[in-house]
Amino acid sequence: MNDTKALGDIARFVRRLQWALVALATGWLVWLMGPILTPFVVAALLGWLGDPLVDRLERAGRSRNLSVILVFALMALLLALSLLILMPMLQRQVATLVQSLPHYRDWFAETAVPWLEQRTRLELSTWLDPEYLIEQLRVHWERAGGFATTALGYLSRSGFAVFAMVANVVLIPVLTFFFLRDWDVFVERAASLVPRDHLPVVSRLAEESSEMLGGFLRGQFTVMLVLGAMYGIGLWAIGLDLGLLIGIVAGLLTFVPYLGPASGLIFGVIAALVQYGDWKHVAGVLAVFGIGQVIESYWLTPKLVGDRIGLHPVAVIFAVLAGGQLFGFLGMLLALPVAAVANVLLRYAHERYTQSRLYAGRAPAIVVPAERATESGIVIVGDDVEDDGEGEDKA
Structure with a gap:
């Protein structure tokens, strides 16, 4: 009996260790493929958010493809309107910010820093003196040169970064359309992989997570x-x-x-x-x-x-x-x-x-006074109570 219990504990530990290793391997793969997975995750979130509206249109009598096209067109229209309204506005605001930067610099150096120095008793203006900054740059030229080398190396790779960003922007709407169209298929295939004994619990938890x-x-x-x-x-x-x-x-x-x-x-x-x-x-x-x-x-x-x-x-x-x-x-x-x-x-x-x-905990024991236990035919053995079978007949 003890050997069987020990083997069961070992098997349970091995299963948990296997799941932990699977989780670690999954996290490692996600970390490695982060830049590649980003458009897929964004598209999956958009598809998941739009799927209830697609299902509602289906229940109204429209086909799945037509429902997907309508929802996708609505999402694209909202995005286009947002860009048309916000982009010119943001462009003007950013231009205003660039023009105002000298005023912010002067305010920071002439008003904010003296106010902070007066209350903290720290010499903050020294760190903002251009001559002091140039001297620090000259003293630490090697470190600055290393940083410049790193920055130039990054700029030399920026062409690939821009290409990857453009590719992601193009991929997101395409992937979103396919996620919207086949979301129910993905859910059914994922549900088919769940062990049948655990399907009710997993379905309940998945529905709660999705609704929340x-x-x-x-x-x-x-x-x-x-x-x-x-x-x-x-x-x-x-x-x-x-x-x-x-x-x-x-x-x-x-x-x-x-x-x-x-x-x-x-x-x-x-x-x-x-x-x-x-x-x-x-x-x-x-x-x-x-x-x-x-x-x-x-x-x-x-x-x-x-x-x-x-x-x-x-x-x-x-x-x-x-x-x-x-x-x-x-x-x-x-x-x-x-x-x-x-x-x-x-x-x-x-x-x-x-x-x-x-x-x-364990079910609490019934505590019976000694006098009533004797009258009821209950035999007291140590700290436990036991019925001798006569109590019911006497009652």
């Missing part, structure tokens, strides 16, 4: 658009030349909790101080982001996002940063899907744990 993450991404994307427009229009209304650019950046960064409004607030305050130098416009910037945060907290996020992903903002920030550190841009794309699936698995593990004997 799909609702979160759709809602969060809408929140990003609304807040970006709100911040941009608000900052433009109070007179900031870079208001639209700051608002759009703040809206996009809203995907990471607290990073969007914090960065937008900092950039907006600096822009107001450089452009106007008074506290009236700074108060306007604070009002814009304050109103935006109230609307997001009490209306946008509860209505559009809710608590669908079930992750704390700190966990979301950690997932995005950890994914970017481990796998670059691909890791940032995969961070939230992986975090959502991990959260569903942790909830399932918690559910199983609370139903296990390890959590509940």
Whole structure:
């Protein structure tokens, strides 16, 4: 009996070790093929987000191909309209930023640095002196030369980088169309590989992960658009030349909790101080982001996002940063899907744990007083109780 139990434990350990090795090998391959996998991951996310609308059109009586064409055309139209509206606007804002850089430099050197020096007692202006910087460059010429060599080597490879970026841009719409068309086929083939004994549990977890993450991404994307427009229009209304650019950046960064409004607030305050130098416009910037945060907290996020992903903002920030550190841009794309699936698995593990004997323990023994045990015919042996069979007859 003991030998059989020991062999079972060894077999269980070997199976777990095999799964761990498979997971490590998969992570290593993803890390190696990150640049190649990026367009496939983006297209898969777009296909997954568009598949519910395709299924809805199918249920309305349209064919799968026609439904895919309609959804794909809608996505392409929205993207084209966004580019047509945003690109000229962003181009003008970037040109304004380039023209304003000398003013920001002067403000930083003549206002911000003296203010910081006065309160921190640190000699910060020395590090910003051009003569001092040239002297440091001359002293560390070898290091600068090595850096220049590295930069030139990167620039010499930039042609391939540009070609790869263009190839990815071309691949994404093509791959998105095929993911939209064959998404149900991919799901069925993946389900056919699951062991039959585990199919109900895996199907339940997959549905929960899909509903949670799909609702979160759709809602969060809408929140990003609304807040970006709100911040941009608000900052433009109070007179900031870079208001639209700051608002759009703040809206996009809203995907990471607290990073969007914090960065937008900092950039907006600096822009107001450089452009106007008074506290009236700074108060306007604070009002814009304050109103935006109230609307997001009490209306946008509860209505559009809710608590669908079930992750704390700190966990979301950690997932995005950890994914970017481990796998670059691909890791940032995969961070939230992986975090959502991990959260569903942790909830399932918690559910199983609370139903296990390890959590509940053994069934509590029935404690019967000695007098009542004697009257009922229960024989007390040590700390246990035992019925001699006569208690029921006497009752």
